[in-house]
Amino acid sequence: MYKACTQGDLDYIKSIVAEPLNVYWKEEISEDYSHDELGGISNYPDILVKVTTTEEISQIVKYAYEHTIAVVARGSGTGLVGASVPLHNGIMLDTTSMNKIIELDEENLTLTVEPGVMLMEIGKYVEEKNFFYPPDPGEKSATIGGNISTNAGGMRAVKYGVTRDYVRALEVVLPNGDIAEFGGKVVKNSSGYSLKDLIIGSEGTLGIITKATLKLLPLPKFSISLLIPFEDIDGAIEAVPQIIKSRVIPTAIEFMQREVILSSEEFLGKTFPDSSSEAYLLLTFDGNTREQVEHDYAIVADLCIDLGALDAYIVDTEERMESVWSARGAFLEAIHASTDEMDECDVVVPRHRIADFIKYTKELQEEYSIRIPSFGHAGDGNLHIYICRDGLDQETWDKKLKEIFDKMYKRADEYGGMVSGEHGIGYAKKEYLFDQLCDNNINIMKGIKQVFDPKNILNPGKVCQ
């Protein structure tokens, strides 16, 4: 079905790129490129190219299209669903060398970047100039190309929305190798079907993002966090819809449990400000006047105390901020380090069902005698639930994992939730997407893939295939 790459293909690609040393052949390719952060699925590309320009990508893809060679784009490889694993070998395009910030446009409040710029670099660059790129996924070493490809969400989605809300324009290499522009440096757009919004979240299956123009905001002048301990997870989570109803919109509402905090303390070798309670909400408030921020957090602190919170710690010094948020940022790695293997469920449910869903994961934990720590974005209904292998033999692990996943995704569906809030479908969650969506929906997605990519060369076997 796909042509396997030959020495001739390698020679051709070396002849068209600016720097032939950026092209790697089979055994020269590092193991890293055979997988992302998802365990259990890996495969090597035949050829790896560390691409440096849009034109290079365009020429390589055109060649691959003519010869029916599979092509997969890869950023930092921090994905959690196997989206960048080259299932059909072929050519992998590593975009991390395309890491230039092209333009900050202060009159239009936009930032134009190459796809390989890391999220942490964007944050640093714009905040030094008092601008703000609101999307805030936990993995700061992810590339912006990867973030756009999964429509990454992150912690500030409660107030500011997700990556989709901050992409004004994309330059994309289509599967036939042509370069297309979708969207523009404009605030409004009603000019035909929104192809830009199709590319966002399409996990590299419809085109390769080679440039992105992002919407910025002015940096809010004040930001304060609140850490609120509760007696148990139910109390913490059940406070969330009440906070939303209070008409105050925090920037972030994260929930965390003691066991995850302890893992993180151990992993980082740092102490969390408080770990004596069973469950916590961590909230942030931002704004342009201190009065407004103080007003907002006071309302929420009082409300939480009324609802049974044990206290409300203000996190306003740089030291405390660092201690709390670095712990929050390390949760995934800490859980990862606490077990031999894990898999993750990234469902999103309507906010008022989060408590029920977490309770259900606790029931499954008991039923299957398996550790299921979780944390996540309580304010936007997006949960990160980890099933930990903890030394189980392969057969038991596979069986338990499948049964637990089946039950969780079924329950999320019953609650009006979706399969993925922000990590995408990739390879690992396709089955659950197929289970959830009706045939029309899946067939339209397959049809769209066919329209963009009639020879199915771009990241085949992912999302809806």
Add this chain to the structure above:
Amino acid sequence: MYKACTQGDLDYIKSIVAEPLNVYWKEEISEDYSHDELGGISNYPDILVKVTTTEEISQIVKYAYEHTIAVVARGSGTGLVGASVPLHNGIMLDTTSMNKIIELDEENLTLTVEPGVMLMEIGKYVEEKNFFYPPDPGEKSATIGGNISTNAGGMRAVKYGVTRDYVRALEVVLPNGDIAEFGGKVVKNSSGYSLKDLIIGSEGTLGIITKATLKLLPLPKFSISLLIPFEDIDGAIEAVPQIIKSRVIPTAIEFMQREVILSSEEFLGKTFPDSSSEAYLLLTFDGNTREQVEHDYAIVADLCIDLGALDAYIVDTEERMESVWSARGAFLEAIHASTDEMDECDVVVPRHRIADFIKYTKELQEEYSIRIPSFGHAGDGNLHIYICRDGLDQETWDKKLKEIFDKMYKRADEYGGMVSGEHGIGYAKKEYLFDQLCDNNINIMKGIKQVFDPKNILNPGKVCQ
């Protein structure tokens, strides 16, 4: 190509709807249904159905699909690009009777509505309960179904974005008559291609919206407007990118010229607070504390004075608010009433090119000796430019209009703008969309239309066809 409707089709449709009196046949159909607010293009449907339920729509569309009858959905008919004109006769579905507000969900901050609810009803309903639906298109009698179909923008886009940003989920009848759900009552979603975002702005060509779940915000507690007179339009418009650079984000930044204000005063028989200057910016600021709102408008007022503004009037009484914003709301109708025929250009350009674009329309006004009043959303680069016929004979009018449009859209393209900011493409602007977009882009749109609607029965001849 399409089957003309027969008595048999009429009888069948009458037999499946709840109320046969809601079905109209040819000569019984009011002239209103043959056009929208765009002049120069009209055609009648064979059958008009005032639909009342999703199931009714589903059954009618299924029948039309089987028999290859064209189907067009219509809301209030306030469109400006002929999108709801039934070019191929067939069946028209009037959704204005599906006007129920289904659910306000305070825990998830969502409002679920039928497609025929008018924008003014949504505003009234949610604001009474201290919630806020930010999109604010000028035409308040438009239906939400129409707003979603054109991705309507409106005045508050500077701060709050456009309709797309406030649609969480859609129920849609597909061209085969099946009912599908896109999106969900969730804040984040990375579960396959965003079909919801394809439907938004697709002007009734991919599916018929039968239910929408909208995102709400808490209603800001304070809102104040500023009316800022300038000596000329250049001074007014050139202040806009400077305002944006000041790191204050007004809710709205509208520009208006004396001639349009005078038309509006005459049309409404009401006096505008000031009409002695050539050009004005009208700004709104909102927030949850008076201090913040006052802080913001003071910065902008001072900045504008520094940039040469003649004054800065605070519009904070209910009376003044009403006088200013009712005038602003009447601009389109006032220009409409001032001439025998007009056509409109709804381009959007990057904010820093608005001044240049307005200057260019003034040049065209001179060059073609034709009146070209304009007003619009200076803060988001979306201009509404009206070419007024003022009694020209048909041939001269057609010629001048075409030449002026050709030049304007070409210039907008050179400035990195798009054909439509918020009114859509419909029938009238297709040529300019084709001119602007590359072949790949247009072919993908055509392909997507084919995937959704292989028999091309839904609103044929629009957007990309």
